[in-house]
Amino acid sequence: MLIELTDIRREYQVGTEVVHALDGVSLGIARGEWVAIVGQSGSGKTTMMNVIGCLDTPTGGRYVLNGKDVSRMNDDELADIRNKEIGFVFQNFQLLPRETSLANVELPLVYRGLSAKERREKAIAALKKVKLDNRMMHKPTELSGGQRQRVAIARALASEPSLLLADEPTGNLDSATGEEIIRLFEELHGLGHTIVLVTHEPRLAARCPRAVRLSDGKVIGDGPGQDVAWQDRAQPSAHPAEAPVAS
Amino acid sequence: MSLRVDLIEGFRIAVKSLRNYRVRTALTTVGIGIGVATLLAILGITQGLDTSFEKQLASLGSSSVYVSKHPWVQMGNWWEFRNRKRIDLAQVEAVRNQCTLCEAVAPILDEQEDVYFMDQQLAAVEIDGTTGDYLAVSGFETVRGRFLTETDNESRRAVAVIGADVVDTFFKDSDPIGATIRLGTKPFTVVGTLSRKGKILDQSQDLCVIIPFGTFQGYFKGRQSIDIGIKVKSPEELEQAEDQLVGILRRVRQTPPDKPDDFAINKPEQLASTYQQLTGALYGVALGIGFITLLVGGIGIMNIMLVSVRERTREIGVRRALGARKRTIIAQFMLEATVVSAVGGALGTVVGLGGAKVISLVSPLAATVKPLTIVFGVGFAALVGLVFGIWPAARAANLDPVEALRQE
Numbered sequence: 138m139l140i141e142l143t144d145i146r147r148e149y150q151v152g153t154e155v156v157h158a159l160d161g162v163s164l165g166i167a168r169g170e171w172v173a174i175v176g177q178s179g180s181g182k183t184t185m186m187n188v189i190g191c192l193d194t195p196t197g198g199r200y201v202l203n204g205k206d207v208s209r210m211n212d213d214e215l216a217d218i219r220n221k222e223i224g225f226v227f228q229n230f231q232l233l234p235r236e237t238s239l240a241n242v243e244l245p246l247v248y249r250g251l252s253a254k255e256r257r258e259k260a261i262a263a264l265k266k267v268k269l270d271n272r273m274m275h276k277p278t279e280l281s282g283g284q285r286q287r288v289a290i291a292r293a294l295a296s297e298p299s300l301l302l303a304d305e306p307t308g309n310l311d312s313a314t315g316e317e318i319i320r321l322f323e324e325l326h327g328l329g330h331t332i333v334l335v336t337h338e339p340r341l342a343a344r345c346p347r348a349v350r351l352s353d354g355k356v357i358g359d360g361p362g363q364d365v366a367w368q369d370r371a372q373p374s375a376h377p378a379e380a381p382v383a384s
Numbered sequence: 385m386s387l388r389v390d391l392i393e394g395f396r397i398a399v400k401s402l403r404n405y406r407v408r409t410a411l412t413t414v415g416i417g418i419g420v421a422t423l424l425a426i427l428g429i430t431q432g433l434d435t436s437f438e439k440q441l442a443s444l445g446s447s448s449v450y451v452s453k454h455p456w457v458q459m460g461n462w463w464e465f466r467n468r469k470r471i472d473l474a475q476v477e478a479v480r481n482q483c484t485l486c487e488a489v490a491p492i493l494d495e496q497e498d499v500y501f502m503d504q505q506l507a508a509v510e511i512d513g514t515t516g517d518y519l520a521v522s523g524f525e526t527v528r529g530r531f532l533t534e535t536d537n538e539s540r541r542a543v544a545v546i547g548a549d550v551v552d553t554f555f556k557d558s559d560p561i562g563a564t565i566r567l568g569t570k571p572f573t574v575v576g577t578l579s580r581k582g583k584i585l586d587q588s589q590d591l592c593v594i595i596p597f598g599t600f601q602g603y604f605k606g607r608q609s610i611d612i613g614i615k616v617k618s619p620e621e622l623e624q625a626e627d628q629l630v631g632i633l634r635r636v637r638q639t640p641p642d643k644p645d646d647f648a649i650n651k652p653e654q655l656a657s658t659y660q661q662l663t664g665a666l667y668g669v670a671l672g673i674g675f676i677t678l679l680v681g682g683i684g685i686m687n688i689m690l691v692s693v694r695e696r697t698r699e700i701g702v703r704r705a706l707g708a709r710k711r712t713i714i715a716q717f718m719l720e721a722t723v724v725s726a727v728g729g730a731l732g733t734v735v736g737l738g739g740a741k742v743i744s745l746v747s748p749l750a751a752t753v754k755p756l757t758i759v760f761g762v763g764f765a766a767l768v769g770l771v772f773g774i775w776p777a778a779r780a781a782n783l784d785p786v787e788a789l790r791q792e
C-alpha cells in the first residue's frame with residue numbers, strides 16, 4: 138500500500154463546538170491506483186486531501202505514506218515529504234502570477250536543492266508531458282484556463298512524486314477543457330502514476346476505476362467509480378433499495 | 385535544503401519582488417535613505433569639526449597659560465569678575481621674578497584698531513602690546529626682520545611686528561620691513577613679520593599687529609587689566625607651575641585666605657573641554673535625530689513587509705505546499721527587507737556625502753567623512769532591515785499552509 142489511513146480524525150474547535158471534519162477514516166490506496174473522492178459539500182474531501190498531502194496534520198489516527206509514519210512528523214520533515222512524495226494540483230491552479238510557466242514548474246525542484254541545469258531539464262520534460270513545451274516563457278496571465286491547469290499538473294509531475302493529488306482539477310474549467318484535463322489524467326494513470334482526485338462531478342468520478350464517498354467525515358462508500366459516483370442521487374429518492382451498495 | 389540554497393534562492397526572490405513592486409521599493413528605500421543620509425551628513429560635519437579643531441588647538445601651544453582677571457569661559461558672577469582688582473605690572477614682575485617653573489613671562493594688553501597702509505585699510509585688527517617674551521609664549525615665529533626687544537619697550541618705540549594676514553593684505557608686492565603703517569592715526573615702522581598660525585573656531589590668529597608694551601600704554605588706554613602670558617619650562621610640570629602661579633598671585637594681590645582666587649589661569653585645554661562639551665551635546669542630539677529617522681525608516685520597512693506578507697499569503701501557501709521549509713520563507717522575507725534597506729543605505733550614503741560636501745563648500749564647516757563611516761551607513765541600514773524584517777518574516781513562515789492557500 139502506498140497510502141494507509143487508520144482511523145484518521147481531524148477536529149476543529151469552533152467556539153465551544155467540536156467539528157469533526159474527518160471522523161475516523163480508514164483507507165488504503167495502492168501504488169498505481171486512480172481514486173476519486175466524492176461527497177457533498179462539507180463532507181471532508183478537502184480536509185482528507187490536505188491530510189493525504191501532508192499539508193494538514195490529523196488530530197488522531199495513523200497515516201503511513203510509502204512506509205513512513207507521517208502523522209507524527211515535524212514541520213520540516215513534512216515540508217520535505219511534500220516536496221519529494223507529493224504532487225499537488227489545486228482547484229484554482231495556484232500558480233505564481235509573475236513567474237513564467239517554466240519557473241512555476243521549476244519551483245518544487247528549487248526547494249529540492251537541484252542545480253539550475255537539472256531543474257530546467259526536469260521542468261521541460263514535465264511541460265512536454267502536458268504538451269505545453271511551446272508556452273514555457275509565458276506567464277499564467279498569458280495562458281488559457283486549460284493551459285494554466287496543465288502548467289499546474291506539469292509542476293506536480295516535475296518532482297516525480299509517488300502521489301499525484303488533485304482537488305477539483307476541472308472545477309474552474311468549461312466542459313471541453315475539463316475533458317482535456319481528464320484525458321491527461323487518464324494518460325498519466327496509464328503511465329503508472331498514482332492519482333487521488335477530489336471531484337463533485339459524478340460523470341468524472343464514474344470514469345475513475347475506484348471512488349470513495351465521504352459523508353460527515355466518514356467513508357460511506359468505496360468501490361468502482363460507476364457504482365459510487367451516483368450513490369448520493371439515489372439516497373434522497375423514495376427507493377433506497379435501488380442505490381448501489383458500497384463494497 | 386541547505387542554508388546556502390536558502391540564501392541564494394531567497395536573494396533571487398528578493399531582487400525579483402523588489403523589481404516587481406517598484407514604487408513600494410522606491411518609497412521604502414527613500415525612507416531608509418533619508419535616515420542614513422542624515423546620519424552621515426551629521427557624522428561628516430562633526431568629524432570635520434573635530435579634526436580642524438584639534439589642529440587649531442595645537443597652534444595655541446600646550447605649555448602656555450594666560451593669567452587674566454576673567455576666565456575665558458565665563459561661568460559665574462559677572463559683577464564679581466568686573467569688580468576684581470586689575471592685574472598690573474607689579475604683579476607681572478612678581479610672577480617673572482618668583483615663578484621658578486616659568487620659562488617666559490610676557491605682559492599683554494590688547495585693543496582692536498583699524499590699520500592703514502598707504503591707501504589700504506584693515507578693520508578691527510588685534511593690536512597686542514607686549515614684550516620680547518611673547519614670542520616664546522605665543523608660539524609665533526618671526527619670518528622676516530626681528531621681534532620686539534627690551535629697548536623697543538623701554539624707549540617706547542613706534543615699531544610693529546605684523547601678522548601673516550596683514551602681510552598678505554598690505555605687502556603683496558612690496559617689502560614690509562621698514563614700511564610705515566598707521567594704527568588709527570599713529571604711524572608705526574614695521575620691523576618684522578610673523579609666521580602663520582591659522583584659525584581658531586573660525587577666528588584668524590594672524591590678523592594682528594604686535595607693538596612694544598610701553599608704546600601701547602602710551603598710545604592706548606593704559607589702565608586696563610594686563611593679561612600675563614606664561615610659557616612653562618616643561619609641559620609635564622604644568623600643574624605644579626599653576627600652583628606656583630596661584631600662590632604668587634594671591635600673595636601679591638593680597639587675596640584674603642578665606643576668599644577664592646580673584647583671577648583666572650586660562651589654558652587652551654579649557655577651550656578644548658568647553659568645545660567638547662558643546663559638540664558632544666550637539667553630536668548626541670544629531671545622532672539621536674539620525675537614529676530616530678532610521679527607526680522611522682525601519683518601521684516603514686516593517687510596515688511594507690507586513691503588507692507584502694499579507695498580499696503574498698497565497699504565494700507563501702504555494703511555496704510551503706511545494707516543500708519550502710519555514711526557515712526558507714523566513715530567509716526570503718528577511719533578505720527582501722535587508723536588500724531594500726541596503727539599497728536605501730547606499731543611496732542615502734551618496735546623498736549624505738553629497739550633503740556634507742555641499743555644506744563644507746557653502747559654510748566654514750569642514751566636512752570630512754572617514755571611509756569607515758560609509759561602511760557603517762550601508763551596514764547599519766542593512767541591519768535595520770534585518771531587524772525590522774524579523775517579525776514580518778516570522779509571520780509569513782508561521783502561516784498555516786492550508787489557510788494560506790484558501791486566501792483569495
Ligand SMILES: Nc1ncnc2c1ncn2[C@@H]1O[C@H](COP(=O)(O)OP(=O)(O)OP(=O)(O)O)[C@@H](O)[C@H]1O
Pocket residue numbers: 149150151156157158176177178179180181182183184185337
Ligand atoms: N479551519 C476550519 N475551521 C473549522 N472548521 C473547518 C475548517 N476547515 C474545515 N472545516 C469544517 O470541516 C468540514 C469539512 O470541510 P472540507 O473543506 O473538508 O469539506 P469539502 O468536502 O471539501 O467541501 P466542499 O465540497 O464544499 O469543498 C466542514 O464542515 C467545514 O466546516
Ligand SMILES: [Mg+2]
Pocket residue numbers: 182183184
Ligand atoms: Mg473542498
